[in-house]
Amino acid sequence: MREALPARRASWIALAAMAAGAGVLGAQAIPLDLEVGYRFVHVSGNEQMYRTQINDRQGFMLRSFDYTSDEALGGGLLDYFHVDASDLGAGPAGQLRLQAGAQDLYKLTFSWRQTDLYSALPAFANPFIAEGIIPGQHTYNRERNIYDATLELFPGKIISPILQFTRNTYSGPGTTTYHLGQNEFLLNEQVNSTDDLYRLGLGFQYGPVQGAVTQGWRYFRWTQRNSLAPGAGDGNFTAPVVGQQVTADLVESLQENKVNTPVTNAWVTGNLFGRLKLIGSYMKADGSNETRYVEADAGNFVSFEISRIFAGLGETVNSRARTDYWRGSARAEFDINSCFQVAGGWSENSRTLTGQALIASLYLNTVTFAGVPAGDLLRQIDARTFVERDDVTFDAGVTARTLGPFSVNAGWSQLQQDVTAIADASEIVVPGGQDGHFERTVNTYGGGATFSQWGLTLTADYRHDDANQPIFRTDFINRDRYKFRGLWNFKDFLKIGAVFSETHADDDIVQIGYSARVREFVADFEVTLLKDMLTLRGAGGEFATNREILIRVPQDFEIVPTKQKEFGHTWEGGLNFVWNSFSVNAAYLWMNNNGSIPFTVDRFRVLADWFFLENLGVTLEWLDDKYRERPAFDQAGPLADFNGNRYYVGLHWRP
């Protein structure tokens, strides 16, 4: 796994930050805010779990940067300019944004977002957790960068050309597993992918009509190399299969995947008589995917599919998939008067997927289970798949915006789903359920009311969904959703709020027995003891989840209920203190869960900022996160525990 990258990046960022600071020293009036610093990290316990959940790294950081042109820059080619950046450097996530433009001429935005993605969970995809072996075998340590540049020309004119480029890169190492020859082998994995989107279009406005038409081209490229991890040749399971010890000497594979997707977007709105708004939209995206894959394996393997023992495998896959996807919508909104509004619409998503994979597997030096040498065996599969999905939604609603202190809304919608799937024979191991034609209609009725007076706001929302049948087993037949919210602001001195929400879904089908109840409650307050000086805040909450469904246990076909439970509380307290050029913000947060994964989380944060000179300050921060897991079936228990402390010291400059 890469370790040097954050430090190197931090150095770059720190140098750049210093350069940026130096570059503007001469311009004293420039409204600039710059904070650079260094973060120290100390972790005890399971560092991999710390990185999976938090991943704050040690190193230099451009914690905050903000620059806005103080006034119009003189017209011409640059009327305004804004750039800001945050958390670039040590990681794990940061961003930079830029906006620039000139009146009536152009509007340019650019953004860059960088994220380190790390996962090394102790219990996930880990059949050895009961033996105390961690982490699981599916891990990654990757980086994602997303760049976006959008240029709009002649904003506000009748015709406004638009150009956009977006690039999303995702790359880095990881580990995975591969089921081969009746054993699972740990593989090292290296992934490199780039997803580019070019868009070109025209926006238009003429009188009450406006809209846009854009054409985009998406190019996605994915390369994945897998190889047997050193020392992993014995596989996960050492028990012999048909008297054979299944081992691997070589597992190598390369997958190259290309997806090209032209995307057309169009929308138009028209405002008639100042009261009636009509909106129409259309999107079409036809993606085509080509994949080439080669694999070479050597060892001693067993296959029940060909009833042979074999000493090697050479496999090639050439596959193509194509999706034709379109989405359309039409909507009308009518303002009856300044209070009452009615609206209704239709939307449809339609997706057709056709797939084909030619899989050629050459089993080398095969031997029958009876021990008779049978030479090489070539097996070819020409798999063809088809899925068609259509979702149609109709909706209508009415809103009364201001009935005295009340606002009221009510609505209805209907979703019609239609799915047809044709599975290839190679996909079907146990017949039934893998393909077919499925239809489902869901009617939703809902309403809400809000009362707002004397600094008090009360909100209630209720929605009921009623479906005729499920497509997936976890699809509800009945679902009720409630939400109540209250907020009270008392003279800028006290703010109290509370939110309660509950969702209850079930299917009323005794053979499936699906039921899910999710309940959340949070109450919080903020009291200003000394105006502009001292504020205290606190919050408490409770959450509960109960999911239950009947499953058929594969090995004995017994039908049993399976359950997921979450139940816990959160408590939080904090203060904010400001005195002249000194400020401190501190918070403590505690949470527990007594469900399927029982754990406790303690989080402590304190951030102090002191401007010892008019324009120069120091920032100190201490973050402490403790994660404690209690033993539970197939979970890591105390093996997952960690205590992560981060100490940050930074210089804050506001010329």
Added chain:
Amino acid sequence: MRRGRASLAFALAALATGLALGGSRAPDPTPSPTPNPAPKAAAPAPAHAAASAASELPKCADCHTDLVAAWAKNPHARYSGKGAKPGPEDMCSTCHGDGTKHIESGGDTTFIQVPRGLGGSQDCLACHETVKPFAKGGTDSFARGVQDSFTHGVHSNSATVNCLTCHSIHHSAPKSTSLIAKAPGELCATCHTTQTKSFENKPYSHRLDRGGMTCLDCHSPHARKDATVKMTTQGELPCMNCHSEMRGPFVFDHVTGSGGNCLSCHQPHGSNNPNMLLWARVDQLCLSCHSQTGGPRTFGSQPPSFHDLTQARYRNCTSCHVAVHGSNLDPQLLK
């Protein structure tokens, strides 16, 4: 690595270029002694324009020094419709009305209009609902054009929630590019406490408000009811904006695109379960669909009997079925 450095260098070059351009004309920190020029044809026409043209008369800046000084950074100061750009004082009257009596009375607040609540929001909509490019339906976003509405949006235009509930024209949050009153997560937390606390508290969650990701990456606060999730340009859930490798199309599709979506298995607002899954154990999650127990016919196969759940290897479904988001290589999603 080399590519990463190049990318970083490019971003920093952009930053440095911007600073250079901005710094090349450092504005004078002291108020200009010259009167603001009267706008030629500002729209909407400031009622106070004539008054401010005469430098000997009192001006808004005489008392509201900080507000007027800060106005130059305000996005509203960038553009005033067609014609010459008016000075900040001329713009005050656009929202606050004619301030002559307010000034003459020595600052009597009853003579000045302060937009508040729903009534104040109507002032915002006077431009933002109709005048391009301020109006939603700006050409830069398909989602904005179709999903958003200032007048029919879920947060729009009621006595309880309106423009000024979330936006602060003179006291917006630092770095706000759209004059929102607080940082996005903090702002949304005012009402959507359960969601934001879930992000903050639960061990597995997106890094909300840390490193750039905010509620606004996935949600549009101006969207119509039931359309608050920002769809991608390809009409997908916003998950695909970052996790684009999950998009497919795959020869051997799984869940997404064939009846379900990302939310069939994942909890985007934070989870107590690894990988933000709905279930703590993978086998329970998979078997909730992959079981045939009778009743109406449903979409999902039954695992064959050699999947002996008493053995740990079979309870960890994804140890073998690694390609759970779809595969182009294997009918059983084994690679």
